[in-house]
Amino acid sequence: MNVTVWSNMAADRWLSISCSVLIGVLLLAGCLPIPVVPHGLGVVPDKEAFESLRPGVTTRADVLLLLGEPNHRFDDDRFLMYEWTVAYGYVIVGGYTQAYPIPVAAPHYLCLEFGLDSRLVRNEHLIGSLYAKPDKAIRRCTKQSEELDESGEK
């Protein structure tokens, strides 16, 4: 009876230790991302400012006065795009003496379209997939509002 209890306890302990070691090895080897509260990296546009933008009211000048220079300008400034990065986790890489946290991050875009009267027609917050390049977001952003209406994407 005692032997059975001991063997069960030993098995549990063995399993716990194995799991711990495996998780530890994966974390240290950079195979498991450590999740964190999503936060911006680098320069992030002022959230309050971009939430205050109103289609039909806000002008291109208002946007520039509030947010500064955009990262991308298209079609004679009909489209302006602000870009920033949000980290969702970190992967620890390194050797015995040094370790570096590498962010698991995705690009975010604020896409703004203006009409002929310089007023805001459309503002969209686009989120790219992890480590995505801006090409897809740029294609989506520079689709004019009418095209999005027609294709039902809006």
Next chain:
Amino acid sequence: MKTIQINTLERLYVTIQLILSMIIITGCLGGCVTAQKVDPSTVSKYEGFIHDGETTKQEIQDRLGPAQSIYENGGILVYYVYLQDDGRMNLKGPGTCHACVLVFDKDNVLERHSLVKHGCR
């Protein structure tokens, strides 16, 4: 005397929680800066000649040179500026780059302006 035993798995959880806390704190404290508009009077304070409704585009271009970016056929100019420790605005670094945005009316007189901290791209 009561002894509390902490098994290996609990120790690992504590270690992971410590690592997570450190990363969260690091991320929150040092992760990013916000591009933010500051009080327009700040620019006038640093560069006394910039006043809404008074300063002309020509005056600004004479003093500051060509703008880094031009929008709406020259109706909006953006200058990259660096705030020095003595409170002066400089067109060259070192330091953090801020965007000085100047909006002109049809008569090329300054209508509105702002300083967006970290507003350069």
